[in-house]
Amino acid sequence: MIKDLFAITAMLVALAISSSIAHADDDGGGDSDSHGGSDSSSSSGSSGGGTGGGSTDSGGNPYAAEIDFLRFFHPPHLLPKVAAPPTAGRVIGPDEEGLFMARGWDASPLRDTRLSPAAQVALRPQKNVTAAATTPTDALLTLRYPRFYPETNDDIAVIIGNVNYQNSGIPNNEPAARDAAAFEMFAKKALGINEKNIIRMTDATQASFLRIFGSQQTAKGQLADWVKPTKSRVYVYYSGHGAPAPADDSFLIPVDADSARLELNGYPLSTLYRNLSQLQAKQVWLVLESCFSGVAQNGAIVTNASPIFARQTVIEPPNNVSVFSAAKVDQIASWEPDQSHGLFTKHFLQGMSGHADVAPFGNQDGVVNHVELNAYLRENLSYWARRYHGRDQVALIQNWSQP
Secondary structure (H helix, E strand, C coil): CHHHHHHHHHHHHHHHHHHHHHHHHHHHHHHHHHHHHHHHHHHHHHHCCCCHHHHHHCCCCCCHHHHHHHHHCCCCCCCCCCCCCCCCCCCCCHHHHHHHHHHCCCCCCCCCCCCCHHHHHHHCCCCCCCCCCCCCCCHHHHCCCCCCCCCCCCCEEEEEECCCCCCCCCCCCCCHHHHHHHHHHHHHHCCCCCHHHEEEEECCCHHHHHHHHCCCCCCCCHHHHHCCCCCCEEEEEEECCEEECCCCCEEECCCCCCHHHHHHHCEEHHHHHHHHHCCCCCEEEEEEECCCCCEECCEECCCCCCCCCCCCCCCCCCCCCEEEECCCCCCCCCECCCCCCEHHHHHHHHHHCCHHHCCCCCCCCCCCCHHHHHHHHHHHHHHHHHHHHCCCCCCEEECCCCC
């Protein structure tokens, strides 16, 4: 009995396997015939139009038309077959691409494949750049100067550019740093100042002025320590704000000054004159890209000044100190419209480069004298101040000593 059961069971299993194989063969043949029928009927349908389309629609593989479509359709997110940049995560191979097209993006193992940001940038279309971007050059830095003296080893320059004022609403002096850089080129090329003999200061505070030039009590500052008596020539350049004083004086304004208390923290011009005259230097020049009217081009310096306080007085420097001022005491020191430079510094340096020595200003002897420079500044500085800003500006030269 048990043997019979085993025999029956084995027969049933054999029948099931045979039926499964036959069914698989029928499916495969049907799929093949359907696929072949689709191709042939499609061809016949295009020529005579009949049952080909119906045969395809009712075939064994309902996705055949979709597969045909996918052969020619590339989803937008499919990357073109190009050589992957070095930064790409991986390269899509032909087999993976076929799998991707058959199954769709969400089902593909490539779904999480992304190019790195650098690779994406590398694949972007590049703009047609015809010329490299260039940085505008400062014409004052490229001026050519005649050399004034053959021997300048002991000569000294102090160059100060006060740009960023900090307190009491004093406006910044935008061109000061560029003015100072341009004068430094003049000091090196024309005056022959050695690099190690230049004292530079940007945004000088009250303490900086006292350290460099000394105080009302003593002239023994850093500059005095550097000077060799009777041997050194000294050139001081200052670009920054100035203001009138309540007495017969004026102030250079440190960047940490309080405009309401300039008597306490302004640096008196009279003190600077006196201390420079006591250096016993061979020659002293003081060039001031500043005015002392209490008003700058971009705002008032002394906002609480009374008419008595704001009176302007011309201070006569000592005979051994030559002073070149940007404007008279009641005028404003103007800037270029783009705030690149003070007008006085620009035309002073151009004049000293030789422009003031040619007609109609000079005699072309290779040396700029005070008459030639004064004529050049009146023709150019004063003209452009009127043209740009509608105001008068006349440079003031006192105690000229020939360089």
